[in-house]
Amino acid sequence: METIATLLEHRSIRNYKSTPIPENVLNSILEAAIRGSNTGNMQVYSIIVTKNTEIKQKLLPAHFGQKMVLDAPVLLTFCADFNRFNRWCESRNATPGYDNIQSFSWAMVDAVIAAQNAAVAAESFGLGICYLGTTTYNADKIIEILNLPKGVVPITTLTVGYALDNPLLTDRLPLEAVIHADTYHDYSVDDINRLYSEKESMSSTVQLVEENKTENLAQIFTQKRYTKTDNIHFSKVWLDVLAKQGFMNND
Amino acid sequence: METIATLLEHRSIRNYKSTPIPENVLNSILEAAIRGSNTGNMQVYSIIVTKNTEIKQKLLPAHFGQKMVLDAPVLLTFCADFNRFNRWCESRNATPGYDNIQSFSWAMVDAVIAAQNAAVAAESFGLGICYLGTTTYNADKIIEILNLPKGVVPITTLTVGYALDNPLLTDRLPLEAVIHADTYHDYSVDDINRLYSEKESMSSTVQLVEENKTENLAQIFTQKRYTKTDNIHFSKVWLDVLAKQGFMNND
Numbered sequence: 001m002e003t004i005a006t007l008l009e010h011r012s013i014r015n016y017k018s019t020p021i022p023e024n025v026l027n028s029i030l031e032a033a034i035r036g037s038n039t040g041n042m043q044v045y046s047i048i049v050t051k052n053t054e055i056k057q058k059l060l061p062a063h064f065g066q067k068m069v070l071d072a073p074v075l076l077t078f079c080a081d082f083n084r085f086n087r088w089c090e091s092r093n094a095t096p097g098y099d100n101i102q103s104f105s106w107a108m109v110d111a112v113i114a115a116q117n118a119a120v121a122a123e124s125f126g127l128g129i130c131y132l133g134t135t136t137y138n139a140d141k142i143i144e145i146l147n148l149p150k151g152v153v154p155i156t157t158l159t160v161g162y163a164l165d166n167p168l169l170t171d172r173l174p175l176e177a178v179i180h181a182d183t184y185h186d187y188s189v190d191d192i193n194r195l196y197s198e199k200e201s202m203s204s205t206v207q208l209v210e211e212n213k214t215e216n217l218a219q220i221f222t223q224k225r226y227t228k229t230d231n232i233h234f235s236k237v238w239l240d241v242l243a244k245q246g247f248m249n250n251d
Numbered sequence: 252m253e254t255i256a257t258l259l260e261h262r263s264i265r266n267y268k269s270t271p272i273p274e275n276v277l278n279s280i281l282e283a284a285i286r287g288s289n290t291g292n293m294q295v296y297s298i299i300v301t302k303n304t305e306i307k308q309k310l311l312p313a314h315f316g317q318k319m320v321l322d323a324p325v326l327l328t329f330c331a332d333f334n335r336f337n338r339w340c341e342s343r344n345a346t347p348g349y350d351n352i353q354s355f356s357w358a359m360v361d362a363v364i365a366a367q368n369a370a371v372a373a374e375s376f377g378l379g380i381c382y383l384g385t386t387t388y389n390a391d392k393i394i395e396i397l398n399l400p401k402g403v404v405p406i407t408t409l410t411v412g413y414a415l416d417n418p419l420l421t422d423r424l425p426l427e428a429v430i431h432a433d434t435y436h437d438y439s440v441d442d443i444n445r446l447y448s449e450k451e452s453m454s455s456t457v458q459l460v461e462e463n464k465t466e467n468l469a470q471i472f473t474q475k476r477y478t479k480t481d482n483i484h485f486s487k488v489w490l491d492v493l494a495k496q497g498f499m500n501n502d
Contacts, residue, residue, distance in 0.1 A: 001375075002253040002254055003253055003254045003257050003371060003372065003374075003375035004279060004283060004372060004375055004376075006254050007283040007286055007287070007368055007371065007372055008282065008283060008286050009286075010286050010287065010288070012288060027426075028255060030426055030430060031259065031426060032255060032258040032259060034423050034424075034426060034429055035258055035259050035260075035261050035423065036258070036261065036367065037261070037263060037370070037380075037381075037382045039384050040384070040472070040476060040477065041421055041422070041423075042472065042477075043423065043424055043428075043429060045429065046429050046430075046431055046435065047429055047430050047431070048431045048433070048434065048435060049430055049431065049432055049433070050433050050434075051433065052433045055433050055434060079435075081429075083437070083438075084428065084429075084438055084443070084446075085472075087438050087440075087443050088443050088447055088469055089469045089472065089473055091440050091443050091444070092466070092467045092468075092469035092470065093466060093467070093469075093470070094466075094467070094469035094470040094472065094473040094474070095473055095479070096473055096479075097473065097477070097478060097479020097480075097482050097483070098477070098482065100482050100483060100486040101486045101489055101490060102387065102388070102482050102483075102485040102486040102488075102489050103477070103482055103486075105359075105387045105489060106384060106387070108356075108359065108360075108363075109359075109363050109382075109384075109387075109406065109407055112359075112360050112363035112364060112367070113363060113366075113367045113382075115364075116287065116363070116364045116367035116368060116371075117258055117367060117371070119288070120254060120258065120367075120368070120371055121254065121255060121258055123254075124252075124254035124255055125255075129288075130288075131288045131360075131364075133290050133291070133357060133360075136353065136356045136357070136360075137353070145434070146431075146434045146435055147434045147435045148435050149435065149437055152435065155360065156360055170292055171292070172285050172286065172292075172294065173285075173294055175278075175281055175282060175285060177294075177335065178285055178294060178296065178297050178298055178332075178335075179281055179297075179298050179300055180297060180298070180299045180300065180397075181300055182299070182300070182301050182302065182303045182306050183299065183301075183306060183396070183397045183398045184297065184299060184330075184397055184398045184399050184400065184403065186334070186400055187334075187335055187338050189338075189342050192335075192338050192339050192342050193342070195335075196339055215343070215344060215345075216343045216344070216345070217343075218339055218340045218343035218344075218345035219343065219344070219345040221291070221293065221336075221340070221345065222340055222345040222346055222347055222348065223345070225291060226291065226293075226348070226349070226354070227348060228346070228347075228348020229348075231348050231349065231351050231353050231354055232348070232351060232353075232501060232502065234353040235351040235352045235353040235354075235501040236501060237353075238352055238353050238356060239352060239501060250483060250486040250487060250490060251483065
């Protein structure tokens with residue numbers, strides 16, 4: 001039951017010791033990453049392993065200055081990557097037809113499966129991880145810094161290192177909130193009230209709402225953390241990146 | 252090291268016993284799924300747990316008739332889901348702005364993290380799994396069968412059950428093929444030849460090429476398995492689905 005315990009005890013680690021990750025441990029994490037399922041065994045992903053402080057410094061603003069980017073000894077940037085596969089095809093008298101959004105979606109799924117295997121492997125070694133969602137926000141900047149060629153799009157980043165603290169488990173909605181038996185059962189207002197009541201009544205939530213001077217937790221999301229204006233801006237960036245990296249030739 | 256062993260020993264299981272999955276085991280798998288990282292703790296995913304034979308029969312053609320859809324006792328369809336979150340916002344006087352491709356990308360990442368946690372958890376219980384990539388191909392049909400409302404898009408499906416056989420590990424490219432130190436290092440023709448040589452010289456590959464009457468393995472991908480014509484067709488389906496489910500309002 002070590003595996004289940006590892007999965008159930010996951011918390012995101014945002015403060016790291018400077019202790020480096022032993023090479024054999026990092027290697028096992030990467031080996032575990034590539035054993036995960038992937039589309040048609042094409043392995044259309046790449047993993048950029050960044051330890052160099054200068055490159056981390058360059059990545060810092062792309063990750064909105066989150067200091068764990070510098071503190072964690074290793075950053076793993078998981079990319080959708082058809083560049084390698086296309087080069088293979090082209091050198092084998094085979095014409096690749098993967099410059100479209102369907103192919104991109106396979107590569108995106110592959111990259112995240114590899115990332116989560118790496119995350120679980122790292123945690124099983126007593127390391128801490130945190131996902132950086134900023135990767136899709138500032139994909140354009142990350143492409144430039146990491147020198148990603150056409151066919152390659154960064155999907156997510158893991159910070160990996162030894163935890164400096166041991167944060168509490170984050171709350172989750174009750175299981176019934178996200179599970180549907182056989183087919184989808186839509187939510188009534190009563191369902192929503194019931195499923196969100198524990199989250200909304202937590203003392204940390206009450207405090208957060210007070211600090212943010214909003215009416216409730218939902219408004220913190222819509223007005224502060226994930227605003228429509230930001231989402232639209234970063235959607236344009238994302239669509240531009242998909243086009244520029246060669247995944248929007250859908251006709 | 253149970254966890255690393257579980258990850259390294261993964262193989263996709265396509266033949267299943269009819270033995271049902273005990274409820275407490277299935278529950279642990281789902282609990283492990285929702286403990287995974289997710290964007291801003293919004294949990295913008297849903298998991299459809301399908302055991303009903305009639306619904307599996309309906310899903311079968313959407314998964315191109317792969318019989319494991321019927322044979323596996325449980326199908327888990329992981330969906331990007333902003334419907335629940337939007338309903339919560341709307342009932343809290345908060346205006347959601349998540350009908351765009353950036354928000355969709357978070358939900359897609361969340362869904363795959365949950366899926367891979369479920370996969371690892373299932374394997375740690377001695378169960379076998381297989382990902383069905385057909386989910387993004389025929390998302391339109393799956394939406395209809397599983398009754399997915401606006402805001403919900405199926406991303407991937409896991410078949411879960413007890414394995415009827417014990418297939419060999421699938422080959423992978425050498426680790427150096429997918430790993431880049433600090434920044435991306437592009438591939439020369441020599442690199443490609445070296446990195447793909449083991450895969451191309453496997454006796455199973457040689458046999459496959461003979462059966463398919465192609466010049467080489469790459470042509471099996473481009474001419475038989477993942478053709479440009481199919482990819483374009485299923486890209487259009489995917490873009491239509493994203494628009495219809497409300498994720499293409501990017502202006």
